[in-house]
Amino acid sequence: MPWYVYVAHFFAGVFLANGVPHFVNGISGHRFQTPFASPPAVGESSPIVNVVWGMTNFAIGAWLLLGIEALRVGFNPDTIAVFLGAFIIAITLAWHFGRVRNQ
Numbered sequence: 001m002p003w004y005v006y007v008a009h010f011f012a013g014v015f016l017a018n019g020v021p022h023f024v025n026g027i028s029g030h031r032f033q034t035p036f037a038s039p040p041a042v043g044e045s046s047p048i049v050n051v052v053w054g055m056t057n058f059a060i061g062a063w064l065l066l067g068i069e070a071l072r073v074g075f076n077p078d079t080i081a082v083f084l085g086a087f088i089i090a091i092t093l094a095w096h097f098g099r100v101r102n103q
Contacts, residue, residue, distance in 0.1 A: 001069065006081045008068040013085025015061035018093065023054025033100060042100055 025032035026047045034053050037043030045053070065071045065082070072078045 001077070005069045006077055008064045009071060009078050009081040010085040012061045012064035012071075013082035013087075014089040015057045015064065016082075017086035017089045019054040019057030019061065021054075021093070021097075022050040022057065026050030026052075026054055033097065041096070 022032060022034065026049070029047050030050075031044035031046060032050050033041050033043065034045040034049055035041055036049060036053070037045045071082065
């Protein structure tokens with residue numbers, strides 16, 4: 001499999017994991033940080049903006065999983081790439097939002 005498929009699947013994990021907090025906060029009616037707030041990634045956006053941003057992340061992640069070359073599920077480099085992308089962005093966002101929200 002070409003190297004760029006692993007890169008696409010890594011970023012699919014990034015986008016899918018990033019979509020979760022935006023979508024969940026949005027459908028729960030809570031404001032949450034987005035790149036569209038002022039200041040970006042620190043200020044909070046409305047629940048509607050968060051739902052749209054979360055769904056956009058899910059759509060990009062799905063396209064990267066299926067549109068470049070379909071993910072092969074199992075213990076293989078494809079799945080590891082998705083897991084690493086999701087894990088790295090999850091740790092990064094937990095650190096960032098923990099500082100922003102002073103927790």
